[in-house]
Amino acid sequence: MKIIASLVLYKHSYEDIKVTLDSLLNEPDVEKIVLVDNGAHCDWVAKLNIPKVDSIINKINRGFGAGHNSVFSAYNGQADYFLLCNPDIWFEAGEITKLCQFCIDNSVDLSIPKIFYPDGTQQYACKLLPDPLQLFVRRFLQKRGGGNGRYELRHADYTKSFFAPFFSGCCLLLSEAAVSLSGGFDERFFLYLEDVDLSRRISDSPLKVACCPLSVVYHEAQRKSYYNGKFLFYHLVSALKYFNKWGWFYDQGRKRLNKKCLEQIH
Numbered sequence: 001m002k003i004i005a006s007l008v009l010y011k012h013s014y015e016d017i018k019v020t021l022d023s024l025l026n027e028p029d030v031e032k033i034v035l036v037d038n039g040a041h042c043d044w045v046a047k048l049n050i051p052k053v054d055s056i057i058n059k060i061n062r063g064f065g066a067g068h069n070s071v072f073s074a075y076n077g078q079a080d081y082f083l084l085c086n087p088d089i090w091f092e093a094g095e096i097t098k099l100c101q102f103c104i105d106n107s108v109d110l111s112i113p114k115i116f117y118p119d120g121t122q123q124y125a126c127k128l129l130p131d132p133l134q135l136f137v138r139r140f141l142q143k144r145g146g147g148n149g150r151y152e153l154r155h156a157d158y159t160k161s162f163f164a165p166f167f168s169g170c171c172l173l174l175s176e177a178a179v180s181l182s183g184g185f186d187e188r189f190f191l192y193l194e195d196v197d198l199s200r201r202i203s204d205s206p207l208k209v210a211c212c213p214l215s216v217v218y219h220e221a222q223r224k225s226y227y228n229g230k231f232l233f234y235h236l237v238s239a240l241k242y243f244n245k246w247g248w249f250y251d252q253g254r255k256r257l258n259k260k261c262l263e264q265i266h
Helices: 014-025 064-074 095-106 132-140 176-182 194-203 229-246 252-265
Strands: 003-009 030-038 053-058 081-085 114-116 171-175 216-219
Touching: 003 014, 003 064, 003 095, 014 030, 030 064, 053 064, 064 081, 064 194, 081 095, 081 176, 095 171, 132 229, 171 176, 176 194, 194 229, 194 252
Parallel strands: 003 030, 003 081, 030 053, 114 216
Antiparallel strands: 081 171
16 A cells, blocks of 8 residues: 655744654655645755655645645555645554555545544544534534534544544545545635535545544644634635535535434444
8 A cells, every 4th residue: 555645834843743744754654745835934845855755845825725735636646545644643653554454444535543632532533514503603602512512423432433424634544536536625725624525525425434443643733713813714714615615504415414424323
């Protein structure tokens, strides 16, 4: 199996991504690591002299999804799987091999490992497709309880594999077939909800989507839209684009895919 991993950077220093990069370098089945410098602010990227590491310099920052798309395009036909990693992910050696082997053994085209916060508590990275009210509650009322249990599938058995129509984009494994069929990310989303859109399109295709219960990674989860006005603006704009694309309160596809997920985990 040939895995190409991609990290999209924006004004990151080497120290910012060192733990993630070291994790990937220690992973025997990751053949190539591609650092995407969105906006050409990371001068150090092009100067790295590490055999497994390539770089793509995008002079214009067109967003998170566009950054990963540049890797899909540059390495088209050269990988069995693409691993998309946020630069605040880390894991023990062999965890990505477990994830990829799970996909091979079960003919899975889109998967995600179990994800934990640095303190060891679980992140619920497998979710239902959101409706407008759910996103509003999650973003603005979460501290009051938020009603996120059903949306975040907290009642699912994460020791088993199951289908979900939305996987967080912080650590995704896609087969070459999934990249080819989906065409990658919709670049109308600059930041936020591009992972919802991509997961949804692959979930609604003949390809198989399932989370992996065997692999574990850790994620810092900065959640910048909760304290930075610029990122909150990006989040709101992406939400408008998402619901304009798929439907606001009438969305039969959302209803069907969420039902498929809930029936399976029950």
